[in-house]
Each structure stands twice: as structure tokens, then as C-alpha cells.
């Protein structure tokens with residue numbers, strides 16, 4: 001977390017101490033309480049992410065931190081003790097500084113560094129962890145980190161950053177997948193996939209132009225990362241690659257700004273996921289001609305050149321990008337189901353933000369979860385192989401560039417308290433009731449906000 005902390009230290013230096021900022025919800029010192037909260041809610045699975053540098057302090061696999069491994073062992077064991085299945089993400093945006101200094105995701109060595117790290121992790125924890133996710137949200141890593149400069153490492157390379165990063169990330173994912181399948185899966189018998197942020201982008205009208213515009217938007221936002229792994233053809237999305245090649249030539253680049261996969265690389269990457277992890281939050285409409293804004297030239301958004309529209313009546317969260325978009329889980333997953341020939345899905349994140357001032361009586365979050373879970377039921381009804389749903393998030397935490405100003409938790413965290421006290425919000429009670437009864441009762445009102453554990457679980 002060092003990279004984000006130092007960047008954010010600049011942003012928040014007037015209000016918080018660096019140490020406080022970097023402790024976030026402090027699961028390291030509170031993991032037993034966190035597992036207790038999972039039990040209070042009646043969860044049967046929990047997704048969390050490993051910190052690469054907590055396990056390999058220098059990023060490279062020659063030196064393993066015993067203390068880091070011990071922490072994760074304790075955390076995993078605590079979940080398993082109470083029948084909670086851990087689902088573990090290897091990379092959730094905190095690259096070891098040494099690797100970043102060497103160029104991070106755009107260094108051609110990146111896929112090998114990632115495989116080496118993955119091997120250590122599979123070896124240490126794979127006896128108990130059976131659900132692995134290589135990367136959390138390639139788009140946010142590549143487009144936001146190496147292109148639009150809105151996430152670490154804040155690299156402003158709008159022309160090529162996202163595209164170069166995407167290829168190396170996908171190659172790293174595939175190397176880790178084969179390491180698992182060849183050397184660990186035979187004895188450990190788990191599964192390995194990737195989590196991609198998939199918001200739903202539908203056409204503004206039924207016109208052919210808008211349908212094409214929506215497809216371009218989907219290709220740029222998530223096809224760039226999904227297509228090489230889940231499509232039959234392999235490689236980057238075809239229409240997007242053609243547009244980028246054409247624009248690159250017009251802009252005087254000697255070759256396309258989007259690298260290609262060789263036939264051998266395409267074959268290597270294709271099919272390297274036992275499941276498709278989806279982080280879904282919101283949606284919107286896309287137009288070929290309306291609602292266009294100016295974009296940096298050259299950039300991914302200039303390449304696709306489409307307009308985006310969010311209906312003003314959609315409820316808005318505390319995050320600028322997050323609206324309650326009707327039935328967008330269904331729209332996204334049925335689309336992917338058809339496009340990629342019915343893969344196994346897990347929804348690995350879905351949730352709603354409120355402001356720090358908002359009360360624990362979070363009816364807006366309850367409305368969001370009820371709508372989302374109804375959309376999950378529609379999705380199952382449509383025959384999509386959706387195996388799990390994970391809310392984001394169990395508790396408030398440090399929300400990247402937004403710091404503590406956006407809260408996603410079913411439990412509120414008191415960040416002024418050195419012990420980081422956790423208190424269930426009203427949404428936690430409603431979520432618990434839904435899990436227990438398997439029914440989404442729109443009228444249900446908890447009669448107490450006292451959380452107890454159902455010992456039967």
C-alpha cells in the first residue's frame with residue numbers, strides 16, 4: 001500500500017497523519033473481529049486480497065517475509081475454522097515499489113515477476129485456499145494507472161499506457177494460471193480466474209450507430225482484458241484494434257499504439273480462467289453522436305470517440321461514478337454469457353457508497369442491494385452459471401484517491417479510533433436477513449440493531 005499512501009499523503013496531509021492514513025481499517029490487527037463480523041452476517045465465503053509486498057518485501061521471490069506469511073495463515077485459518085471459504089486475490093493495486101521503479105506493468109519482465117509471486121502464494125496457502133483470482137480489475141490498473149493518471153502509479157501515458165499494460169497483465173495472468181494448473185492444481189484441486197470490472201453500457205437508441213458505439217465502449221472498458229482470455233479467437237478485441245491501428249497511422253506512429261499478440265501468445269492466453277470474476281457497480285448509455293465530451297488526443301477515449309449518458313433520475317451514491325442502474329447485473333452477465341459461451345461467473349464486488357457524515361441508517365444502500373440481488377435472481381433465472389455473489393464491502397476502508405471520504409461498508413469503521421471500532425449499519429441486518437431467508441423482502445425492517453451470531457451456522 002506504500003505507493004497509494006505516499007500519493008495520498010500529499011492530498012490529505014492537512015487533515016490526517018500518514019500513519020493513520022495507511023492503517024486503513026487495519027485488518028492486520030483486527031482479523032479476528034473481521035471474521036466474527038462474517039459470522040454475524042452468516043457469510044459462507046469471503047474475498048480478500050493479498051499484499052504482494054507483505055509477502056515479498058522486494059517484489060522478487062528470493063526473499064519471503066515470514067511475518068507476512070504468518071499473518072495470512074492466521075487469517076485464512078480463522079475463516080476456515082468457522083466454515084467460511086476464502087476467495088483470494090493476488091493483486092489488488094499495490095505493486096512493490098522496487099518493481100514500480102523498474103517500470104511496473106510495462107516492463108517486459110512483469111509476467112515473470114507475477115508468476116514467481118503467484119508460485120510462492122500457491123505454495124504457502126494453496127492447501128487451504130481453493131479459489132484464486134490473479135488480478136483485481138485490469139482496467140483500473142492499466143487505464144487508470146498508466147493512461148488517465150487517476151490511480152497509482154499516476155502515469156500519464158494516454159496514448160499507449162493502457163494498451164501496453166493490458167498485454168503484460170494478461171500475459172502475467174496466463175503464466176500464473178499455468179503455474180497453478182500444472183504444478184499445484186493436481187494436488188490442491190482449486191480454481192483460478194481473474195476479476196474484471198464490468199459495468200453495463202447499453203446503446204442510447206436502437207440505431208445501428210449507437211449499437212456499434214456501445215460495443216466499442218464495452219471493448220475499451222473490459223473487452224481489452226476479457227477478450228484475450230475468454231474469446232475463441234484470442235487477442236485484443238478486433239474492432240477496437242482496427243480503430244487504434246488506423247488512428248495511430250494517422251497520428252504518425254510507426255506502428256499501432258496497441259501491441260499485438262502473436263498467434264503463439266494468443267493460444268497461450270486463451271482459456272486461462274476457470275471462472276470470470278465480475279466487479280459490477282453501475283451502468284449507463286452510449287451514443288455515437290450525442291453527449292460527447294473532449295478527450296485528450298491520443299487516448300483510449302479519443303480512440304473510441306463515443307458519448308456517455310446517465311439518466312438524471314437514477315439514484316446517485318457518494319462516488320461520482322456510481323449510480324443505481326436498473327437490472328444492469330442481468331444485462332452485463334447475460335451479455336457475457338452469450339459472448340463467451342457460458343463461462344462460470346462469480347460476482348466478486350458489488351456495492352454502494354455513502355458519505356462519512358451519513359448515518360448508520362443507510363436506506364440508500366439497502367435499496368441498492370435489494371435491486372442488485374433481484375437482478376442476480378433474474379440472471380440465474382436466465383441460465384447464467386453464476387456461482388457466487390460478494391458484496392463490497394464488509395466494512396469501510398481506504399478508498400484509493402478518495403481516501404476516507406467514501407464509505408462502502410455494511411459495517412461502519414471509526415477511523416479516529418486506534419482500535420478501528422466496527423459497527424453494523426442497518427444494511428448489515430437486511431443483508432443478513434436476505435442471506436438467511438434467501439428471500440428479498442422489500443418490507444423487512446430490522447427490529448433491533450443488535451448483531452448476534454447464529455450458532456447453527
Ligand SMILES: C[C@H]1O[C@@H](Oc2ccc([N+](=O)[O-])cc2)[C@H](O)[C@@H](O)[C@H]1O
Pocket residue numbers: 136137140197199279281282321349392399400408
Ligand atoms: C469501490 C471499489 O471499487 C473497485 O474499483 C472500481 C473502480 C471504479 C469503478 N467504476 O465503475 O468506475 C468500479 C470499480 C475496487 O476494486 C475496490 O477496491 C473499491 O475501490
